[in-house]
Amino acid sequence: MAATQEQLYSGLDLDLSWSERDLPERERTKHVHRLHPYLGKYIPQLVEELFRRHVPAGGRVLDPFAGSGTTLVQALESGLDSAGMDIAAFNCLLTSVKTREHNPFVLERELRDALARFERGEGSASGSSAYVRAWFAPQARAELLRFRSLASGYEHADVLRVVLARAARSARLTTHFDLDFPRAPQQGPYWCHKHRRECRPVEHAAHFVRRYTLDTLTRLKEFARVRTRRExxxxxxxxxxxxxxxxxxxxxxxxxxxxxxxYHEQHRYAYELLGLDDLREREIGAAARGTSRAALAAYVEGIAGVLAACGAALKPRGRVVIVVNDRRDLYPEILERAGLGLEQRYRRHVNRRTGRRAGEYFEDVLVARRTELHGP
Ligand SMILES: C[S@@+](CC[C@H](N)C(=O)[O-])C[C@H]1O[C@@H](n2cnc3c(N)ncnc32)[C@H](O)[C@@H]1O
Known part of the structure; x- marks a missing residue:
């Protein structure tokens, strides 16, 4: 028999579980958190509460799997110093653009200038790769390449590169319902499951370049109003x-x-257009490597190695806080191998309303500390 709602919620940390009404999407994706889509991020409100529980005021936090930078952005908002790393160059570019302190006047002048020049038809459309030729309609491709050539001349070139990547993502030859991992370019009209009508793949990119340039400017300015000047x-x-x-x-x-x-493949268009270093071979747990016994063993070893190094960099009272949906029960072994002891576990309900990923979904927050300092 299925669990009742009451049973389902009895083991949950309700302060870490928000309903759509408590925490609507626009709050979860406030300011820079929506600078570019990213599959697999956690929400800033969860990070904020975990900081409140486990980081002393004015302290310093580390995220070894920083992804799109949620931890670092929230750290700036919460008045904490932070450091984060990621194997995926695009994620690092995105996190740097979100967290850097931009001069608001120069930023605004440059973004508006680049957009005006783009709309006057300036820039060169040369230098496309086989991927770019296959995944963009001719006009969209020419527009993206022109914008790319203009971006490099500005102090805020990285901000313009993130705008370019976001426009490219929207302008790919994909169906509307398969933007995360499209398999092959969609060449002609198709039946759209999302809009329940016939749709056509995108032919132009200029409107995306305009919309995202202005949206990026607004979001960076919004964040500048709430961030502290921590590192x-x-x-x-x-x-x-x-x-x-x-x-x-x-x-x-x-x-x-x-x-x-x-994590690399989800932003393939950015690697192709921006010429970023592709280190996918070093991704821990990449989907492409599957879930064979050997793949899981390599995953356990990889994560344990990272957490052991992080544990060694903690101050004596420091905690390691891990948000994970460990449905394979790998984390007891990972923590042990990393020299960490589980101290607390919170369960939270994850509210997912979007498309195919809807439904009941729970994750754990594991709070651990170094065993050798405190004993078992
Ligand atoms: C679940 S995501 C983190 C998402 C992040 N919390 C956020 O809100 O954006 C995990 C990240 O680990 C990164 N990663 C995978 N293998 C790595 C490695 N060997 N070293 C550093 N980062 C790695 C991936 O690129 C991915 O961005």
Missing amino acids: AQVLHGDAREVALPGRFDAVVTSPPYPGLID
Whole structure:
């Protein structure tokens, strides 16, 4: 018999479980959190509450799997210093753009200038790759390439690169219902499950460039009003190897999970257009590697290695806080191998309303500390 709503909620930490009404999407994606789509992020309100519980005021946090930068952005909002790393270059670009302190006057002047020049037809459309030729209609492709050529001349070139990537994502030859991992370019009209009518793939990119340039400007200015002037360090590399910069009061992170998401592949268009370094071979738990016994063993070893290094960089009272849906029960072994002891576990209900991922979904927040410092 299925559990009743009451049973379902009895073991939950209700302060970490929000309904759509309590926490609507526009709050979960406030200011820079919606600078570019990213599959697999956690919400800033969860991070804020975990900071409140586990990080001393004015402290310093580390996220070894920083992804789109939610931890670092929230740290700036909560008045904490932070450092984050990620193996995926695009994620690091996105996190740097979100967390950097931009000069608001220069930012506005440059973004508006780049947009005006783009709309006057300036820029060169040369230099496309086979991927770019296959995935964009001729006019969309020419527009994206022109915008790319203009971006490099500005101090805020990285902001313009994120705008370019977001416009490219929307302008790919895909169906409306398969934007996350489209398999092949959609060449002609198709029956759209999302809109329940015949739709056509996108032919132009200019309207996306305009919309996202202005939206990015608004969002960066919104964040500038609420952020503190603490430090947020972004490091690109393999968390198993990167030298950790100093000591931390806490680690707050949501690690990759085996067989779920390919973090480079979801932003393939950005790697192709921006010429970013592709280190997908170093992704821990990449979906492409599957969930064979060998793949799971490699995952356990990889995450345990990262968490052990993070644990060693903690101050004596520091905690490692991990948000995960551990349906394979891998984390007891991972924590043990990392020299960490579980101290607390919160269960939370995750509210997911979008498309195919709707439904009841729960995740755990594991709070651990170093065993060798405190005993078993
Ligand atoms: C679940 S996501 C983190 C999402 C993040 N909490 C956010 O809100 O955006 C896990 C991240 O781990 C990164 N990752 C995977 N293998 C890595 C490695 N070896 N070193 C560093 N980062 C890695 C992935 O690129 C991905 O961005």
